[in-house]
Every structure is written in structure tokens, then in C-alpha cells.
Amino acid sequence: MKFTYEAYRNLIALLRECGYTICDYHNYMQSDKSVIIRHDIDLQIEKAVRMAEIEHDINVSSTYFVLVSSNFFNVFSKRNQAYLREICDMGHAVGLHFDEVKYDGQTNLVQAMEEEAALLEHCLGREVRSLSMHRPSKATLEADYKIADGRIVNSYGTEFFHDHKYITDSRRxxxxxxxxxxxxxxxxxxHVLTHPFWYDEEEQSASKRLKKFCTGRVEQCYDDLSDNIRDLEEFLRKDDL
Ligand SMILES: [Zn+2]
Known part of the structure; x- marks a missing residue:
């Protein structure tokens, strides 16, 4: 399968042709043949917004898991908070993407998950009802964590990781x-996981996509600097980057 929006639309069409109902983590039991669609946001929220729009156009609601401890974005910035709320407003769910590596061995991980979920709820102005792990360790995969007394679904729990056929496009x-x-x-x-980061109108190799991401971040950095430093071009012109 190509990493294009067209190929993704075709994937959804195929699921529907084959009798799958697109469900979420909370309602799949109501269908005899179900698919839960999940996307992880590790690197770039903008790409998730684009995927959310594409899904909205074809009546798909899915779950976007956002990494609140990412080095690449701040979910509380005005721009990113607006993007995440936009994804919710299109009828999708936004869940917590949790990176256990941030915590040492002494930490109560379930408590840390609940604290991060509370922060994300504050950011979204909505309840967070699902969680997925970012690059989970074997121990985490096997832990079957119960989070917030079951109010927050663990997408790597036995119910979704073993009782579903799990398919992912990890590492493109x-x-x-x-x-x-x-x-x-x-x-x-x-249970299908995609990473919107890799998808675009035209198929791109991983190296091309990553290069575009790095270059784009330099430009974004300049634009954000110009919002913070008056007459930025007196010090540095964009052409000189
Ligand atoms: Zn991840």
C-alpha cells in the first residue's frame, strides 16, 4: 500500500466493502464485524489535522493519540491547541500517547498516565477516554494497565491488542x-494504527519526507522567532537560513 491519501481512502473503502463497521474503543461490541482506526501523533500535529479532514470528508471517525511529552511540539501552544480542538470538532476522539521512557523505575506509571491525561483534558477542554503507548516496552505491552478505574481505555490492553487483529504502519x-x-x-x-506523518498527496520516500519535515521546521522556527523578536530581519534574514 502506498503512503498517499488516495491509498488511505481506498483502504477505508475496502474495509467498508468487506463489511467492517468503523467503530471506536467504546462501541465496537455493538457491531459483529468492526475496525478501530487509530493514529499516533509523534512528530507533527499538522499532518494529523490533514488526515482528520480527509476522514471527515468520507464520514470516518477515528482516534488520534497525541504525545504530550514530545520534543517536537507543545500541545499547549495556541496553534497546537487549536489544531487538536479542530480534530475533536471534526468528530474524532483525541487520546493520550504516553512515553514511559520519560519516567524512572520508581514512578507509578498508572498515576503518571492519569496525570498526563488530566493535562490533556485541560488542553482539549474535553474528556480523554483512551490512551496508547509510544514505543512500548515488552513489560508495558504485557501489563494490561487499568487507568482511571477503567474510565480511560488502554489501547494496548488485552482486549485491543490480543483479542483484535492489530495492524500497524510503524516506521513507514x-x-x-x-x-x-x-x-x-x-x-x-x-485494530489499525497509522502514523499520519508518512502520508501525503504524492508518495514520498521516507528520506524525502523526513528532509521536508526538517526543512519545514527551520522555516517554522524563523516564523515563530519573528513573533517574538521585533525586526528580526535586522539580525537574521529568512533567506540566510
Ligand atoms: Zn508513538
Whole structure:
């Protein structure tokens, strides 16, 4: 499968043709044949907004997990907070993407998850009802954490990680043939994870996409500086970057 929006739309169409109902973490039991669609936001919120728009146009509601401890963005900035609220306003859910690496071995991880979820709820002005792990360790995958007394669903819990067929495009690679899995009719419960970062109008190699991301960040950095330093061009012109 290509990493284009067209290919993604085709994937959704195939799921529907094959009888899958697009559900979320809370209502999938109401359908005999369901797919939960999840996206992780690790690097760039803008790409998630674009994916959310594309899904909105084809009546898909999914869950976007945002990494609140990211080095790449601040969820509380005016721009990013507006983006995340925009994703919610399109009818999608925003959940917490949690990076355990931030915490040492002494930390109560469930408590840390609940604290980060509370921060994200404040940021969104909405309840957070789902959580996924960023690059989970084996121990975390096996932990089957119960978060906020079950109010927050753990997408790596047994229910979603073992009782569903889980497919992911991690590191820009579908390790299994996703279209074949959908067509096969073998699974009644699918759990599909994509990373909107890799998708675009045209197919791009990983290196091209990453280079574009780095270059774009330099430009964004300049624009953000110009909001903070009066007459920035007296010190540094954008052309000189
Ligand atoms: Zn992640």
C-alpha cells in the first residue's frame, strides 16, 4: 500500500466493502464485524489535522493519540491547541500517547498516565477516554494497565491488542499485507494504527519526507522567532537560513 491519501481512502473503502463497521474503543461490541482506526501523533500535529479532514470528508471517525511529552511540539501552544480542538470538532476522539521512557523505575506509571491525561483534558477542554503507548516496552505491552478505574481505555490492553487483529504502519512499513488481511475475512475485529506523518498527496520516500519535515521546521522556527523578536530581519534574514 502506498503512503498517499488516495491509498488511505481506498483502504477505508475496502474495509467498508468487506463489511467492517468503523467503530471506536467504546462501541465496537455493538457491531459483529468492526475496525478501530487509530493514529499516533509523534512528530507533527499538522499532518494529523490533514488526515482528520480527509476522514471527515468520507464520514470516518477515528482516534488520534497525541504525545504530550514530545520534543517536537507543545500541545499547549495556541496553534497546537487549536489544531487538536479542530480534530475533536471534526468528530474524532483525541487520546493520550504516553512515553514511559520519560519516567524512572520508581514512578507509578498508572498515576503518571492519569496525570498526563488530566493535562490533556485541560488542553482539549474535553474528556480523554483512551490512551496508547509510544514505543512500548515488552513489560508495558504485557501489563494490561487499568487507568482511571477503567474510565480511560488502554489501547494496548488485552482486549485491543490480543483479542483484535492489530495492524500497524510503524516506521513507514506495513509489516503484513493490510489489504490481504482485510479481504481474507479471517478477522471479525481489526485494530489499525497509522502514523499520519508518512502520508501525503504524492508518495514520498521516507528520506524525502523526513528532509521536508526538517526543512519545514527551520522555516517554522524563523516564523515563530519573528513573533517574538521585533525586526528580526535586522539580525537574521529568512533567506540566510
Ligand atoms: Zn508513538
Amino acid at each position: 512499513n506495513w509489516r503484513e499485507d493490510v489489504t490481504q488481511i482485510i479481504k481474507s475475512g479471517t478477522y471479525e475485529r481489526l
